[in-house]
Every structure is written in structure tokens, then in C-alpha cells.
Amino acid sequence: MxxxxxxxxxxxxxxxxxxxxxxxxxxxxxxxxxxxxxxxxxxxxxxxxxxxxxxxxxxxxxxxxxxxxxxxxxxxxxxxxxxxxxxxxxxxxxxxxxxxxxxxxxxxxxxxxxxxxxxxxxxxxxxxxxxxxxxxxxxxxxxxxxxxxxxxxxLRHLDRVLEIDRTSRAARIQAGVLGPALEDQLRPEGLTLRHFPQSFEVSSLGGWIATRSGGHYATLYTHIDDFVESLRVVTPAGISESRRLPGSGAGPSHDRLFIGSEGTLGIITEAWMRLQDRPSYRGSAAVRFPGEAGFFQAAECIRRLAQAGLFPSNCRLLDPGEARASGATRELESVLLVAFESADHPVDAWTARALEVCRDAGGLLPDAAPTSREGGTGERGGAAGAWRDAFLNLPYVRDVLTRASLIVDTFETAITWDRFESFHDQVIGATRDAVKRVCGQGAVACRFTHVYPDGPAPYYTITAPGRPGGELEQWDEIKAAASDAVIAAGGTITHHHAVGRDHRPWYDQQISAPFAATLRAAKAALDPGAILNPGVLVDPR
Ligand SMILES: Cc1cc2nc3c(=O)[nH]c(=O)nc-3n(C[C@H](O)[C@H](O)[C@H](O)COP(=O)(O)OP(=O)(O)OC[C@H]3O[C@@H](n4cnc5c(N)ncnc54)[C@H](O)[C@@H]3O)c2cc1C
Incomplete structure (x- = not known):
């Protein structure tokens, strides 16, 4: 590698x-x-x-x-x-x-x-x-x-799994390890971190923790936060290390200060991470919701699924634009991909119950009843493997399209169910208007990457013909319109892409003044010279 x-x-x-x-x-x-x-x-x-x-x-x-x-x-x-x-x-x-x-x-x-x-x-x-x-x-x-x-x-040389605690199912891991090298070291033990962002191939454990990355599993364990047991962080004020504990009620969380700190408070060098056994049973199905209106019908279906306590590993809703672009259908319809997996038991009962919920919500079920498969090694093959390869190849394709002056980018957010419909209408409407104004034509499509009992995380993809030489300015105008709409309609400026330097203007609108002051104080205590990543999250002045 x-x-x-x-x-x-x-x-x-x-x-x-x-x-x-x-x-x-x-x-x-x-x-x-x-x-x-x-x-x-x-x-x-x-x-x-x-x-x-x-x-x-x-x-x-x-x-x-x-x-x-x-x-x-x-x-x-x-x-x-x-x-x-x-x-x-x-x-x-x-x-x-x-x-x-x-x-x-x-x-x-x-x-x-x-x-x-x-x-x-x-x-x-x-x-x-x-x-x-x-x-x-x-x-x-x-x-x-x-x-x-x-x-x-x-941190590319800090790339080893240092210790595995099989009893508690956790491992001490250096922060610079990239996704594939991490899984290669856990696989012989039958274990996995089971955190697969689309950027898995070239993103690191420390980066995931520092940005509160989201993996591609849709429910239950969505963000890297869920897997962090303890952290070791080098700061200009000294090394901070938390105790390994399955849970703790001792004051504000030690680790949560650094999870999401985006390199502004310290350098994460090691983490104890909670692991899982590699899944060996899988079941999946695609459910269709015809017409443009099928999208909100499917969203309501997902709300019921998310509140049923079933916790599907995948619960990906594709709107008609996404569904056609990904080859999931040729019709004008939304497609819901729902999947379950387990290392312990067949998942047929969960799949069957999820399909009942989908049918009751008006979804068109697949002709053949899906059955869960036992994969033995936990590796993916067949259609699921092909989908995953295509998913991981998309960023390479994006680069080719960018070289041809196409504007191809995404943004993502989250919102509670009670506001979802009007939120989505406002955000996709404002973004489509901006694309039309700036590029003359183009498409804005939506899918859900993650779902929670109290709301979804919608993810929007924009494709438009850019003006050669002017693509950057065109994209910045579209992105600003979309971000303004997200904040005005009550969403978060990011569900898992982080704040960095580019989301700062909207992040600053999203957080309260006392919280912003607390962040500045934490920065001043841990990094008095303001040398760590100035401009990210906190204003260096
Ligand atoms: C094509 C593509 C797909 C993506 N898909 C996803 C996705 O599915 N889910 C998702 O959550 N994100 C995704 N991202 C965004 C990105 O991959 C994540 O933010 C990821 O967590 C960054 O990890 P990294 O190791 O590459 O960090 P870097 O890019 O190297 O750094 C990101 C931030 O973290 C800080 N940082 C990095 N390492 C450390 C450390 N050890 N200690 C302290 N701070 C550190 C950096 O200073 C920086 O502020 C995607 C990005 C691309 C380009």
C-alpha cells in the first residue's frame, strides 16, 4: 500500500x-x-x-x-x-x-x-x-x-494497531493509520472498526475523530464518536489522555472536547477504539415509491423504520434524480435501499419486519422475498460489493468531470422530522434556483445518508456545466446560496463533512455566543500561541 x-x-x-x-x-x-x-x-x-x-x-x-x-x-x-x-x-x-x-x-x-x-x-x-x-x-x-x-x-508513519483487548473488544490504534491498513490489521482477529466513510481509502483514524466523520452505515453507529473509548492528544499545554471506560458520568466528556476539534486543540496520536465482530449475515431489499411525490412518502416510511428500533445498517433513500443517476431505476420514482447485517444471527426477521413497515407506508416491495445470506468471512461480494466499489470510485470520476469543467459537488445536513418537508423544499429550491441562475442548467438531487429516530441527514448532489475558467466562482455562489438556505431553515451546516475554514461563516451563525466563548477559552488554554490550525472552528484573533 x-x-x-x-x-x-x-x-x-x-x-x-x-x-x-x-x-x-x-x-x-x-x-x-x-x-x-x-x-x-x-x-x-x-x-x-x-x-x-x-x-x-x-x-x-x-x-x-x-x-x-x-x-x-x-x-x-x-x-x-x-x-x-x-x-x-x-x-x-x-x-x-x-x-x-x-x-x-x-x-x-x-x-x-x-x-x-x-x-x-x-x-x-x-x-x-x-x-x-x-x-x-x-x-x-x-x-x-x-x-x-x-x-x-x-501522521502517516503512526499507522499501527498497537494492542487488542479481545475481552472488551477494543484496540489501541495510532491516529495516522488509513482505513484499508487499519482493517488489514484487524481482519486476522475477526474484528472490524466498521467505519467506512466514502473517503475510507485515503482518510485516517485521527482525521475521522478530529472531524466527527460519518461512516456509511445508516443508523445506530453513524459517527466515529460512537466508537471512541479513550484518546491521547498532544497539545502545546501538554499531553491529554482519558481513561478507558465503557461509559462515564463524570462531568463534561473528556473525549468530546477533542472529538470534532479539527486540529485546533491538539494532535490526536492514539485512540482506544471500540470494535465489532465482522458481520457474517446480511439481508437487503430495494423498495420503490413511484412518482415525484413518492419521495416524501418514502421519507415518512423511513421515519417509521427509524422509530421502530430495527436499526438497519443501510436505509438509503434515493430521490428520483439520484435513483436514475445511480442506475437503481429508469422510472420516475424514489428508491429505498434497506439492509441489515449481524455477526451473531440471521437477519431475516428484521428484514421481513422492515418490509412490512415499507408496505404499510405505500412502498412497492421486490417480487422475490429477500433472505439473509451467511457470508462466513464477512466480506462483501455480488451486487453489494459492486455497489461499494462504484461508491469508492466516484471521487476518481469526479476529478475527470472536473477536468472537463463540470461542477460536481455535494453538501449535507440534518433536520428533525417535524421540519423535514418544508426544510427540504426550501433548501433544494434555493439550490436549484442558484444553479439555474449561475450555470443556466444543471441538476440537484437528494439522498439520505443517515437516519435517526428524530430526523434524517439529507445529502445533496449538484451537477452542472461550469464556465471554463469560472467554475470556482460559480461553485462558491451556489454553495453560499445552499448554505444560507440550510441555516435559514434551521439545519446544521454539516452533518459529517466538518467545519474547516470554508464552513466557518455559517458555523458561526449556528452556535450560541456562550458556546463560542467557551471554545475560544479552551483554545486559549490548550494552545496559548494559537499555532494549531488557526482559522478553523475558532477565530485566531
Ligand atoms: C470524496 C470524498 C468523500 C468523503 N466522504 C466522507 C464520508 O463518507 N464521511 C465523512 O465523514 N467524511 C467524508 N469526507 C470528508 C473527509 O474524508 C473526512 O472529513 C475525514 O474524516 C478526514 O480524514 P483525514 O484523515 O483525511 O483528515 P485530514 O483531511 O487530514 O484532516 C481533516 C481535519 O482534521 C484535522 N486532523 C487530521 N488528523 C488529525 C489528528 N491526528 N489530530 C488532530 N487533528 C487532525 C486536520 O487538521 C483537519 O482540520 C469525504 C471527502 C472526500 C474528498
Whole structure:
């Protein structure tokens, strides 16, 4: 895995993703849909981009752990959002980190952070670099003069499962491990973290915890928060470690201060994580809800499912646009994919009860009654495996479409059931208006990624023909309109994509003044020099 080369300008690995033929087919489909020829522009090469010399010099004791290799600096300039890829394709890298630090252990993390604090150098924790909110960028708005430089601290060498407690079913894991390497180390024990964000291939345990990542299971264990047993965090004020406990009522949660702190309060170096046995029984079905109106009918069905205590592993509602785009149907209908899995027992009874709920809510059930399968190893095959591969390949396809000036991006939120219908109408309406105004045409589709007893997490996908050279400004206008609508209608600016630098204006509207003051106070206590990721979550001033 480590020998594979990451793309410095876009998603994933240079040798990863779908075939050229598949990418060409995707381009041809959009060319027909938008009535214009589409050709993917060449991606940037390292030699095309001139980088400024590093502004600071590390002490000789750290020299071996810091790199100013141009490809490393370019690869750590951006995350992996649509707007990051667009800027990279424009060959614009105005804020590269001066150095990329590659500590081999926690002691080296401490030494690097000490140097940053002494020399007033910005320290940006870096896991997989899959941030979609500018969370790893050394873009320090208005405050460049305050800092001597910026270092991206990449934890890629902290990549091991250090200890497994089989009795309590938990493991002590280093924070820099990426998804596949983590699962490879747990698999021989028959265990899994069972946390699979779409960015699984190149995102890290520490990044998931720091951003409160959401996996692709729809209910019960949705966010990484649910699996954190204890944390070890290096802060400029010292190392914070919490006790391993299955639960605790001792005051505000130790771990919750750092879960979601997005690299602003400290660098997570290790975590004890709750594990699960690898599932071996699976059952799934697709239920259809005809017509445009079927979407709200399906949403009501999901509310009943979510409140029935069944906890399906998948409960993915695709609106007619999403359902057609994903190949789930050719009709004008919404499709609900519902699935169960267990390591312990067949799931037929759960699947059957879920289908009863769907039928009672007006859904059209599959012709053949689904039965749960025993997979033995817990690995996925068949249609589910194919769906998962396609899901993981989508970001590679997005890069190809971006090179052809298409605007392809997503945003996500959550809202309680009582407000869902009017919320959805307002948000999708405002976004569609913005797409039409800015691009002339395009599509906005919706699916649910997660559902809770008290509400869903809707996820919106935008595809529109961009104006070559103007895509970034066009996207920013659409995104601002969508974000304004989300906040005005009472939703959250993010369910799992984090706040970073790009969601700050709306996050600031969402949180209360006392809470904002508390965050600032925590930042001042743990990071008195404000060197950790300034501009993310908290205003460095
Ligand atoms: C194509 C695509 C699909 C995605 N799908 C999902 C999804 O399904 N679910 C989801 O939740 N998100 C998703 N994301 C967003 C992103 O993958 C998550 O935010 C992820 O948790 C980031 O992990 P990372 O290791 O890549 O973190 P990075 O991008 O390296 O960092 C993200 C933030 O966390 C901080 N950070 C990283 N490591 C540490 C650490 N050890 N200690 C302290 N702070 C740290 C960084 O400073 C930064 O602020 C997706 C992104 C892309 C591009």
C-alpha cells in the first residue's frame, strides 16, 4: 500500500480509479445531458508549479523529519474538495506549507509542536488529507504577518494497531493509520472498526475523530464518536489522555472536547477504539415509491423504520434524480435501499419486519422475498460489493468531470422530522434556483445518508456545466446560496463533512455566543500561541 503514489492535485492514487473507458463513458453521458462537448483537460505536473522558498528553517535536530520536497508541499497544500481540485487544475498553489513534517512517533510530534510554538510557526495536523472544508490548508486569512511560516504535520508513519483487548473488544490504534491498513490489521482477529466513510481509502483514524466523520452505515453507529473509548492528544499545554471506560458520568466528556476539534486543540496520536465482530449475515431489499411525490412518502416510511428500533445498517433513500443517476431505476420514482447485517444471527426477521413497515407506508416491495445470506468471512461480494466499489470510485470520476469543467459537488445536513418537508423544499429550491441562475442548467438531487429516530441527514448532489475558467466562482455562489438556505431553515451546516475554514461563516451563525466563548477559552488554554490550525472552528484573533 505504502509504495503506491498519491495524486498531489486530486483524489486518491495515481494508479487508482475506474478505467479510461469508464471515465470516457461518464463524460459522454454528461455531454449528451448538457448538450455540449466535454473534454478532460490535462492535470498539472509538479514541474509546472513554482513554489516560494520556505520562510522558516527548522532546527537541525528536526531536519530529518521535515521535508521541503515540492511534491510533498504541493500534496499538502489542499484537501480533496471540488474547489481544491479546481484550484490545483488552475495551477494555483498560493499557500503551500513551508515544510511537511513526518514524525515517526509521539515524541517527535511533541518536538515538532514545541518548535512550532517557540518559532510562531502554524502547525496543521494532517491525516489522509481528504478534508473537503479547507481544514488542512495553510491559508491564514489576514494573519499571515503574525506567523513566521506553516508546517503540515503528516501522521502517516503512526499507522499501527498497537494492542487488542479481545475481552472488551477494543484496540489501541495510532491516529495516522488509513482505513484499508487499519482493517488489514484487524481482519486476522475477526474484528472490524466498521467505519467506512466514502473517503475510507485515503482518510485516517485521527482525521475521522478530529472531524466527527460519518461512516456509511445508516443508523445506530453513524459517527466515529460512537466508537471512541479513550484518546491521547498532544497539545502545546501538554499531553491529554482519558481513561478507558465503557461509559462515564463524570462531568463534561473528556473525549468530546477533542472529538470534532479539527486540529485546533491538539494532535490526536492514539485512540482506544471500540470494535465489532465482522458481520457474517446480511439481508437487503430495494423498495420503490413511484412518482415525484413518492419521495416524501418514502421519507415518512423511513421515519417509521427509524422509530421502530430495527436499526438497519443501510436505509438509503434515493430521490428520483439520484435513483436514475445511480442506475437503481429508469422510472420516475424514489428508491429505498434497506439492509441489515449481524455477526451473531440471521437477519431475516428484521428484514421481513422492515418490509412490512415499507408496505404499510405505500412502498412497492421486490417480487422475490429477500433472505439473509451467511457470508462466513464477512466480506462483501455480488451486487453489494459492486455497489461499494462504484461508491469508492466516484471521487476518481469526479476529478475527470472536473477536468472537463463540470461542477460536481455535494453538501449535507440534518433536520428533525417535524421540519423535514418544508426544510427540504426550501433548501433544494434555493439550490436549484442558484444553479439555474449561475450555470443556466444543471441538476440537484437528494439522498439520505443517515437516519435517526428524530430526523434524517439529507445529502445533496449538484451537477452542472461550469464556465471554463469560472467554475470556482460559480461553485462558491451556489454553495453560499445552499448554505444560507440550510441555516435559514434551521439545519446544521454539516452533518459529517466538518467545519474547516470554508464552513466557518455559517458555523458561526449556528452556535450560541456562550458556546463560542467557551471554545475560544479552551483554545486559549490548550494552545496559548494559537499555532494549531488557526482559522478553523475558532477565530485566531
Ligand atoms: C470524496 C470524498 C468523500 C468523503 N466522504 C466522507 C464520508 O463518507 N464521511 C465523512 O465523514 N467524511 C467524508 N469526507 C470528508 C473527509 O474524508 C473526512 O472529513 C475525514 O474524516 C478526514 O480524514 P483525514 O484523515 O483525511 O483528515 P485530514 O483531511 O487530514 O484532516 C481533516 C481535519 O482534521 C484535522 N486532523 C487530521 N488528523 C488529525 C489528528 N491526528 N489530530 C488532530 N487533528 C487532525 C486536520 O487538521 C483537519 O482540520 C469525504 C471527502 C472526500 C474528498
Amino acid at each position: 505504502s509504495a503506491r503514489k498519491r495524486k498531489f492535485w486530486g483524489w486518491g492514487y495515481e494508479d487508482g480509479g475506474p478505467s479510461e473507458a469508464e471515465c470516457a463513458a461518464a463524460l459522454a453521458g454528461f455531454a449528451e445531458r448538457f448538450g455540449r462537448p466535454l473534454e478532460a483537460a490535462p492535470p498539472p505536473r509538479v514541474g509546472e508549479i513554482a513554489l516560494p522558498a520556505p520562510r522558516v528553517r527548522p532546527p537541525s535536530s528536526l531536519a530529518e523529519r521535515l521535508s521541503d520536497d515540492p511534491e510533498e508541499r504541493l500534496g499538502h497544500t489542499y484537501g480533496k474538495a471540488y474547489r481544491d481540485v479546481v484550484r490545483a487544475l488552475r495551477r494555483e498553489f498560493p499557500h503551500p506549507p513551508d515544510w511537511v513534517a513526518l514524525p515517526r512517533d509521539e515524541a517527535e510530534v511533541v518536538a515538532i509542536l514545541d518548535w512550532c510554538a517557540d518559532a510562531r510557526v502554524v502547525a496543521i495536523p494532517y491525516g489522509g488529507g481528504s478534508s473537503v472544508m479547507g481544514g488542512t490548508e495553510a491559508r491564514i486569512d489576514d494573519l499571515d504577518g503574525h506567523y513566521a511560516g506553516a508546517v503540515s504535520i503528516d
